[in-house]
Amino acid sequence: MISRRDFVRTTSGAIAAVGAMHPLLSWAVDNSYNISGKDRMVVRSSQFLDLEMPPEFATSWITPLNHFFVRNHMLAPDPIDVADWRLNVAGSVEHPLSLTLSDLQKFEQHTVVSIIECAGNGRGFFRPQLPGIQWGRGAIGNAQFSGPRLRDVLQKAGLKDSGKHVMFRGADVVLGKVPPFIRSIPIEKALDGDTLLATHMNGQPLIHHHGFPCRTLTPGWVGSASCKWLTDIKVLDKEFEGNFMKPGYRFPNHPGKPGEAINPDDTYPLTALTVKSLIALPAESQSNNRTIHLQGTAWAGEADITRVELSTDGGSTWKPAKLGHDHAKYAWRLWSYKWKAPRSGDYTILSRATDSQGRTQPATPVWNPSGYLYNTYDQVKIHVQA
Amino acid sequence: MFKPSFFITTLFLSLSWIAAHAQSFDFPDAPKNPQIKEKVVKSCTACHQSAVVVQQRLSKAAWTKEVDKMIKWGAQVDPADRDAFIDYLSVNFSPDKPAPEFPRTDASQ
Numbered sequence: 001m002i003s004r005r006d007f008v009r010t011t012s013g014a015i016a017a018v019g020a021m022h023p024l025l026s027w028a029v030d031n032s033y034n035i036s037g038k039d040r041m042v043v044r045s046s047q048f049l050d051l052e053m054p055p056e057f058a059t060s061w062i063t064p065l066n067h068f069f070v071r072n073h074m075l076a077p078d079p080i081d082v083a084d085w086r087l088n089v090a091g092s093v094e095h096p097l098s099l100t101l102s103d104l105q106k107f108e109q110h111t112v113v114s115i116i117e118c119a120g121n122g123r124g125f126f127r128p129q130l131p132g133i134q135w136g137r138g139a140i141g142n143a144q145f146s147g148p149r150l151r152d153v154l155q156k157a158g159l160k161d162s163g164k165h166v167m168f169r170g171a172d173v174v175l176g177k178v179p180p181f182i183r184s185i186p187i188e189k190a191l192d193g194d195t196l197l198a199t200h201m202n203g204q205p206l207i208h209h210h211g212f213p214c215r216t217l218t219p220g221w222v223g224s225a226s227c228k229w230l231t232d233i234k235v236l237d238k239e240f241e242g243n244f245m246k247p248g249y250r251f252p253n254h255p256g257k258p259g260e261a262i263n264p265d266d267t268y269p270l271t272a273l274t275v276k277s278l279i280a281l282p283a284e285s286q287s288n289n290r291t292i293h294l295q296g297t298a299w300a301g302e303a304d305i306t307r308v309e310l311s312t313d314g315g316s317t318w319k320p321a322k323l324g325h326d327h328a329k330y331a332w333r334l335w336s337y338k339w340k341a342p343r344s345g346d347y348t349i350l351s352r353a354t355d356s357q358g359r360t361q362p363a364t365p366v367w368n369p370s371g372y373l374y375n376t377y378d379q380v381k382i383h384v385q386a
Numbered sequence: 387m388f389k390p391s392f393f394i395t396t397l398f399l400s401l402s403w404i405a406a407h408a409q410s411f412d413f414p415d416a417p418k419n420p421q422i423k424e425k426v427v428k429s430c431t432a433c434h435q436s437a438v439v440v441q442q443r444l445s446k447a448a449w450t451k452e453v454d455k456m457i458k459w460g461a462q463v464d465p466a467d468r469d470a471f472i473d474y475l476s477v478n479f480s481p482d483k484p485a486p487e488f489p490r491t492d493a494s495q
Contacts, residue, residue, distance in 0.1 A: 033491045041491045047435040051491065066494055075433075129443040129481050131452055175433040176460020 037207050039066040044133050048072040049209065053138035055380075058280040058297050061326040061334055062113070063141035065202055070209045071118045071139060073181045073244075074172035077229055079208045087197070087214060091167070091235035094158025101213050104199060107148030107156075112194045114219035114330035115142045115299045116226055117273050119249060122365075122374025128259045130371035137278055137378065142297070142332045145198040145217040151191045154235065163235035166190040168216050168227035183249070184240035185218055185225050189271070194219050194330065197230065219330035220302040222270045222372075224249055245269060251368055258367040273301030275361055276375045277308055277335075277353040287383045290341045294321070296378070299332035300355035307354040308335040312347055315363065315377070321351070344386040350377045411437045411486075414478050422470045429461050429471075439479070441486050446476040 033043050041051040051070040053063070082101050089097040117140040124134035133139075154166070167184040174180045189195060196217040199206060206212040211228025218225035224244065239245060250267035277298040282288050298305045304327070309318035324334030341347060352361040365376040413436060416423045430439050444452065449472050457463050463471055 033489055035491045035494075037494060038491045039494045042488050043437070043491060044441070044488060045435055045437045048438070052488075054490075124485070128445070131442055131444055131448055133438075134441045134485070178433070178459045 035209075037066055037209065038070070041067070041069070042136070042138065044135065048075060050133050051209075052135060053141060054283075055137045055278055055280050055296075056283040058138070058140075058278055059295055059334075061142065061324065061331070062202060063143055065143075065204070065207060065210070068141040068143060068201075068210065069116075069118065069139045071133070071223055072172065072228075074174055074178070076208070077171040077173055080171060080213055080229060082213055085213055085231075087230060087233065089153060089157045089233045089235075091233075092160040092163035092237060093154070093235055094160065097153070097157050099153070101199065104148055104153075104197060104214065107152050109146055110149050110193070110196060111144060111146040112196060112217060112219050112330065113142065113144045113328040114194075114217060115140060115273070115332050116217075116223045117141075117276075117299070119222035119224060119270050119273075119372040120370070123371035125374055125376075126258075126365060126367065126371045130369065132371055139223075140278065140299070140332075142299070143201050144203065145196055145219075146200040146203075147196045147198040147214065147217075149193055150195045150197055150216065150233075151193060153197060153233070154190065157235075159235060162237050163187055165236045165239050167232075167234045167236055167240045168230060169232040169234075170211065170215075170227045170229040171231050172229060179243035181227075181244055182240060182242050183224055183227070183244050184236060185221070185271075186239075187235075189218060189221070189225075220272050222249065222273060225271070239269070248370075249372070250370070251372055255366045255368055260367070262369050270372060272303075273299065274373050274375045275300040275303065275305075275353050275355040275357075275359045277351040277361065277378050279349060279351050279378050279380045282349075282380060282382045284380045285382070286380075287385060288341075290344070290384055290386075292339050292341065292382075292384070294337040294339055294349060295334070296321075296336075296351060297332040297334055298351075298353035300353065300357070300359070302330065303355040303357045303359070304329070305333040305353055306356050308333075309352055309354075310337050310339070311350040311352075311377075312339060312341070314348060315350055318352070341384040344384050346381065346383055348379055348381050350379050352377045411435065411440060413440065416474055416478075419470060419474070422467070422474045425464075425467055426471060426474055429463050430456070432461065437488075439475070441488075442479050443481045443483055443485065444476065444479060445481060446472065449476040449479070 044050040049072045053067050053069050057067040087099040121135050121139035164187050165184040169182050198217045214230045215228045216226050249270045252262045253266050279296040281295045298308045308321040311318050321335035321337040354360040365374050
């Protein structure tokens with residue numbers, strides 16, 4: 001057996017030969033996706049740009065930028081010229097602000113290592129199938145974000161006591177009558193010292209796909225709470241009302257059976273991410289020798305990972321993995337496990353994580369009509385050679 | 387390894403890979419109602435790429451909601467064509483169809 005990646009590489013060589021014979025086939029070969037700064041990412045959509053990290057790239061604590069997933073709801077703006085860019089701070093504040101990038105750089109700078117995960121990561125595994133980007137396992141990454149604290153900027157604007165929620169809007173382009181992508185976060189999270197107006201990711205100025213020149217980082221929360229190409233911050237007296245707060249990004253208070261309808265009033269807005277693990281290596285369908293170094297990551301939103309366990313016998317027995325030494329409050333934790341397969345054959349490897357709030361990944365996904373927070377055991381099917 | 391069969395297998399895999407990719411982000415023809423495909427392509431790729439639509443595997447009820455939502459959001463669909471849009475989408479992108487193959491971006495540092 002060969003890995004999926006080798007498969008594509010081998011067959012595209014063959015296609016090039018076949019393509020010489022037939023013009024239609026050669027068109028298929030030319031249909032490549034060259035997205036600046038993004039390396040071998042799965043293209044879920046090229047417009048709007050939605051790129052997924054292949055799980056086998058999740059072997060480092062900090063995800064390199066070229067492997068960090070991209071999720072856009074709308075059309076990305078043209079690359080922003082810093083000279084024209086302003087960040088407006090308005091709403092329930094004493095003195096509304098209009099800040100340049102260099103104004104932002106004058107605030108105390110703070111660095112946070114955090115995951116960002118799309119709430120819909122894993123949506124493609126729900127049955128019955130649900131509308132939306134059919135993410136597999138890789139709409140997740142862990143990066144180092146730096147910039148001023150949102151709190152310091154709100155305080156400079158003279159935050160009023162009446163302010164209870166903080167709304168973000170970015171420069172993404174809204175088409176037709178589509179509701180703009182606007183969401184808000186509660187004031188407690190906005191004032192948390194780790195919630196940032198990030199201008200840097202992994203020590204470099206943000207790249208365009210991640211929201212240059214400035215994005216919010218709402219650490220540990222669903223990705224939609226972190227707004228790219230930020231242009232407007234508005235302090236509100238109540239939660240923002242709009243499509244992407246309701247019906248978007250809500251979870252049932254009482255999740256039902258798969259396929260069951262949910263009363264939209266019996267739902268709550270998504271906030272922190274849940275407990276989850278990802279098997280990076282061996283990759284799905286990969287062929288291996290009997291001694292295998294299993295590796296992956298695990299995360300739990302605002303909680304800490306306390307345990308990752310692996311099963312190679314369909315979930316009858318579980319063995320603890322070794323946790324990596326790098327850790328930070330909102331970051332993922334690497335894990336590894338040396339396994340000697342008892343004999344050659346096909347195996348399913350399962351992983352499950354437990355966190356400091358006592359949550360463990362469930363054996364079956366929690367069904368909800370938008371396909372959010374899929375967090376059942378991760379699994380890969382592999383082949384072991386004699 | 388037996389070479390001729392390897393060649394045939396490679397050729398077959400290549401052709402099915404091409405079929406999967408050529409097909410993956412394209413709307414299939416609608417033999418019974420040839421114009422509807424053209425109308426869907428025009429209307430449903432005005433804002434986003436076809437991939438957003440063709441990767442879905444939905445029931446007729448779910449497609450009905452999607453089409454109505456997109457019309458509300460500004461998709462140009464002649465009211466007389468609404469039902470044909472829903473039929474076309476729910477026949478071609480139904481839950482029993484295999485998931486599409488997704489391409490990868492080129493290699494880049």
